Amino acid sequence: MKDFNKLSERQRNMLRYIDNYISENGYPPTIRQIGENTGINSTSVVNYNLNKLVAAGYLTRSQHVSRGLRLTVPVPGSDRKPGKKAVHVAPARPSVYVIGTIFASEPVPVPEDYHYDEDDLIEVTADMLAGTDPDEAFALRVKGDSMVDAMIREGDIVVFRRQETAKNGDMVAVWLTERNETTLKYFFKEGTRIRLQPAHPHMDPIFVDPKTCRIEGKVLSVIRQL
Amino acid sequence: MKDFNKLSERQRNMLRYIDNYISENGYPPTIRQIGENTGINSTSVVNYNLNKLVAAGYLTRSQHVSRGLRLTVPVPGSDRKPGKKAVHVAPARPSVYVIGTIFASEPVPVPEDYHYDEDDLIEVTADMLAGTDPDEAFALRVKGDSMVDAMIREGDIVVFRRQETAKNGDMVAVWLTERNETTLKYFFKEGTRIRLQPAHPHMDPIFVDPKTCRIEGKVLSVIRQL
DNA sequence: AGTATAAACGAACCCTTGTTCGGTTGTCAA
DNA sequence: TTGACAACCGAACAAGGGTTCGTTTATACT
Numbered sequence: 001m002k003d004f005n006k007l008s009e010r011q012r013n014m015l016r017y018i019d020n021y022i023s024e025n026g027y028p029p030t031i032r033q034i035g036e037n038t039g040i041n042s043t044s045v046v047n048y049n050l051n052k053l054v055a056a057g058y059l060t061r062s063q064h065v066s067r068g069l070r071l072t073v074p075v076p077g078s079d080r081k082p083g084k085k086a087v088h089v090a091p092a093r094p095s096v097y098v099i100g101t102i103f104a105s106e107p108v109p110v111p112e113d114y115h116y117d118e119d120d121l122i123e124v125t126a127d128m129l130a131g132t133d134p135d136e137a138f139a140l141r142v143k144g145d146s147m148v149d150a151m152i153r154e155g156d157i158v159v160f161r162r163q164e165t166a167k168n169g170d171m172v173a174v175w176l177t178e179r180n181e182t183t184l185k186y187f188f189k190e191g192t193r194i195r196l197q198p199a200h201p202h203m204d205p206i207f208v209d210p211k212t213c214r215i216e217g218k219v220l221s222v223i224r225q226l
Numbered sequence: 227m228k229d230f231n232k233l234s235e236r237q238r239n240m241l242r243y244i245d246n247y248i249s250e251n252g253y254p255p256t257i258r259q260i261g262e263n264t265g266i267n268s269t270s271v272v273n274y275n276l277n278k279l280v281a282a283g284y285l286t287r288s289q290h291v292s293r294g295l296r297l298t299v300p301v302p303g304s305d306r307k308p309g310k311k312a313v314h315v316a317p318a319r320p321s322v323y324v325i326g327t328i329f330a331s332e333p334v335p336v337p338e339d340y341h342y343d344e345d346d347l348i349e350v351t352a353d354m355l356a357g358t359d360p361d362e363a364f365a366l367r368v369k370g371d372s373m374v375d376a377m378i379r380e381g382d383i384v385v386f387r388r389q390e391t392a393k394n395g396d397m398v399a400v401w402l403t404e405r406n407e408t409t410l411k412y413f414f415k416e417g418t419r420i421r422l423q424p425a426h427p428h429m430d431p432i433f434v435d436p437k438t439c440r441i442e443g444k445v446l447s448v449i450r451q452l
Numbered sequence: 453a454g455t456a457t458a459a460a461c462g463a464a465c466c467c468t469t470g471t472t473c474g475g476t477t478g479t480c481a482a
Numbered sequence: 483t484t485g486a487c488a489a490c491c492g493a494a495c496a497a498g499g500g501t502t503c504g505t506t507t508a509t510a511c512t
Binding site: 236275 | 489
């Protein structure tokens, strides 16, 4: 059971209003409607608090979709009229934070620095986490074509587990201090050096010194939506 | 009880899709989504038939409201999977059947031929289906390196919607009768010929005659688990 | 006082999505 | 043959509605 007292009065009002609205209309309200009915004057504040509620697990959102809201828990004290059914309750689904973007010329952002306020949460399946606790997983959106040799495209979402070490055969994100670049490659420790093998079958590996190679995370899965 | 036989096949499909969509997502589809998933090429035709359905008492609409749809009667034959409940209850996590493998030298398997087997059901998120009814989606596992120019690797799972036509910009699976091969490319109709553009940014398009090119399905998403 | 952070504001931006309209096709009856 | 009508198409239009960003206020900690 969720502790609704942890929420601000505003956020509780929003949940109540959303629940009511859906049971009245059969579809969710817009951000502007939520604002108008809970005394919020700016759409960005509604958006801000909706993201808070997503992070706290009370609802899920579909990005860039009008009225793309759904509640994930029953809302107490929503004054639904008798006879109306409770709003659908979505089962808990694993999701990971998309904490930024990844491209060749920058190290990958670290989750610790990240304030989970304004970015988005995407839904994943359990398979994509390969047993990793959702709290230890994070995701990055690929920017630019620099990852083509890893068979990864602009717009793809890469799901990682944060770790500084790797086993042979893992695909990892590494920061190469001498080249000043991030790359995604298969990891193989070969004696005193490390072989980084591109995913693309026609491309050649590079060999680096362990001291110039910082592992940023292990790739768990890649999602491409077209 | 309504007499659904009075409706056209199209209208029954629309009702079934709307019901399914709401149960998957918790909110109604757009008229464009309805069109795409029931083989209607014009939003005005969807609008036309929606108004027919309103007049016949099957649903209500809110004017000038996005996704402002509501079913007024239970829809028979909406083949919700067991465990999925009727409209206005919890959205279920959709899943699609992996019905085979895809590689260059063979046409795409057709779902109709497939003997459904529980083992080959994989979980997906609603986002990956882009509004497609899960029952009209299917998935294939990629075999071999022949799809590298589509930035797709051995082992990837490609999620499709079966359809014989495509819009510009869609990524589609096509069978090229003259080359005897299946390929995944972006589709562009240019006058009398078709341009098939590889996803890989450094590769050149091919041009084919519509008569030698059979569209097998539209690619909705790609999943890579490592 | 100075800094950091949560919460809020409002306007601009632009993708999403419903609506409209001229035109085409097919059927049926006069 | 003609006209009426239902069904459909494609494109353009415009309102709907999510997102972003620079700023501001309030509170707490140093």
